Amino acid sequence: MIDEALVQQTLHRALAHGGDFAEVFAEDRRSTTATLDEGRVEELGSGRLVGAGVRVVRGETTGYAHTADLSPTGLAEAADAAAAAARADGGGVTIVPLTRRSVDPPHGVRVLPETVAKARKVELLARADEAARSESGAIRQVTVSYADARRRILVASSDGVLAEDDQVRTRFFVNAVAAGDTGLQTGTEAPGRTVGFELFDEIPPEAVAQTAARRALSKLSARPAPSGKFPVVLERGAGGVLFHEACGHGLESDLVGRDASVFRGRIGARVASPLVTLVDDGALARDWGAAAIDDEGTPTGRNVLIEDGVLTDYMWDLLRARKGGRASSGNGRRETYQHLPMVRMTNTYLLPGPEDPSELIRQTHNGLYCVALGGGQVNTATGDFVFGITEAYMIESGEITEPVRGAQLIGNGPEALRAIDAVGSDFDTWAGTCGKDGQGVPVSAGQPTLRVAELTVGGTAA
């Protein structure tokens, strides 16, 4: 992308008038999307984003500038602008010589999407459309989309780091609309992995379509969800987003540092049920949030955040780690070169426990069984969270009974973590996009089937 001499030159220029740290982040991203709607392939789209951002840190202040022009002139202008923004006005700073950091990619991509003919990508759409419609005549609309992206990044800094990564991600999305007595109901399924076109050997498009269609169909016969407090059983994979929101965000050191987390000052304290061990692992091969390095050049790895209910660590990026006098945990991420990195989750999951999942349901007298949650939101300062339920059933006398719809779960992160009273031995993950300060990054969240003793279900039925 940029040769080493030019990187070195840009870093020198960025620190020519002082500063504590400078970094160049270059990115070249190509993407393909294809959409089918109403049985017709609407269009195939291709995108390309190339550019670099220069960051200069001086004292408490970070200056940032970026450019789509990777020529020596473009980079020099970005370096000057970043230095000016950081208010660097002292003398020059010595830069450590760059050392190439060699990191093994966590994921072996078998089939690069760019080597696959466009016609083959388009063909997947029709297969999914047909599969969704053949589930039932009640399926009225099906939208299918395919997306792949190859993101090459280079990071170099005045600390001497020089690292590169080549990230390939593939995702498939199906949305089905079913019509019936309760009006229109939708179901979606959207698996994604840090792999190439081989995704479809592992997850056939037909299977994705069937899940989406069944989800819409189950809501047709669903009654309005109840309101009030209930035990809630989250099926494996369904509730990972709950841990992502309810405690993951509060463990990001930038939020902790600004007194915006309920977990501030709680390292070593019991913050969850002893059944809870929570891990963030950016090196988890093939998962949607995986990468060899983060967007600051730090190798990713497995970080235990909560162990047997005790808070062991927060997540860190370079800036927060420098202040804390420790190493980054590989959680410095950014959406594109146009954004400043900040502390972000990667693949965040709760480890499985001892219980047989079906036994766990049998032991629940009356409650809610959640198979899929939509997005959620948390106020990290108070810990209060909400999650939309997209597929759920009542549990009555230990049996899963009728489907319910139209509810949101609401609770408080630390309280929900303490209220987990059963953890199953199974496991699954969910892929999504996590938004923070306007930046979206791919993340995954995972969990075994588990029960929260009490959560507020916000339905419309009394």
Added chain:
Amino acid sequence: MSASEADDLSDLLELARRVAGEARAGEHVEAYVARSRETEVKVFGGQVESLSSAETAGVGVRVLVDGRTGYAWAGTLDPKAVAEAVAEARDNSGFGEPDPDAGLATPEDVATAGPARLDLWRPELLAVSADDKVGFALEVEAATLGADPRVRGVESADYTDFALEAAVASSLGVEASSRRTGCSVYASALAGTEGETQTGFGFSAGRTVDDLDVAAAARDAAERATRLLGARQSASRRVPVVLDPLVTRSVLALIGAAVNGEAVLKGRSMFAERAGESVAAPMVTLSDDPTCADAFGATPFDGEGVPTRRTALIDSGRLVGFLHNVYTARRSGTRTTGSAVRGYTAPPGVGARALSLVPGERAPEALLAAVPEALYVQSVSGLHSGTDPVSGDFSVGAEGCMVRGGGFAEPVREVTIASTLPRMLLDMMEVANDLTWLPGGAAGVTVLIGDMTMSGA
């Protein structure tokens, strides 16, 4: 047609024209070119945490051949990358399936309205120094901290601004360009002593820095946070609900998704089969009007170069219109309403830019005084996960205060309010007179909804 601001945007329009000129025999080509300059200053603890300033630009290309559409984009105006995008879009068009209604805006589409003359560009914003921008951010942080002794910290405070320019040109001879500036200050207050934390945010936005009211943003943040001190869950029950103008804005945006012509055509709207029917209480009149200069979403042209105009959506409770771009209009047998929305990374969709309810007669205080008991909702969470413009299901997290005797009583947190969007429109009992334009595609106004389910303790 000629664009009103072509002289000032000549380089973008020039490029769009050049790309459109690449159309081969039997092809139609459209280029959408956009450029934005943005500044963001974040402060914390009286110090600048980060200052970033950047210019980004890109082009999106649509190529149509025999009803087949191909799309490609590049996040740069570099001629080589633009040429690559044109070639990719052309290649991609071979894979789309023919659609007789697919097509670009025609000169006839453009002639359906005259472009509004809007003053959305303030060159003085571009001349504001970085020091002054930093000053605004520091000022809103300090003012929030000083607004109330119970504010113990400021979680985040920032200043942002933008200058956006866009141009579109096609081989059918359509050309248009527009530009706008904007800026805002924002602060989020933390209130409470050890053991209790409540948060509240405030902001002020405008076209240039003279429009900013830093003191009001700080006061809002402090009031919203301190008002919640001591908040608890309230018992589950059915209550009348008063929506704060910010919350109404968000609810209107959901209604906007249901009057989207694309959603209606494709059977993905709760309003799909209900044109002409009574869908709301009689005092509800809703329109989208991007030609209203005070609206933050104001623009003279849409993403396909079609002049924008006022579109009536709900008139005295009756569903009277939908929003359309060129494609959805053609398929629906009608004309575009100038509602194509887009960035350069995707082909045009359909969207509302400036939704507003017709305000009522009474001040919000009079509205509150007239209800024996209600939940005043000052903010909601999970709006996207808990609502569904297709089925109309609505369930969101809420915080605010109970209202009794015309004033705020005990604060409430960790509850949900639920109903369905169609039900909420029918249950709307009063719209107050405090209409105010807010960023986010809609105007805010205080609204009373007669009955919702509150879930809590």
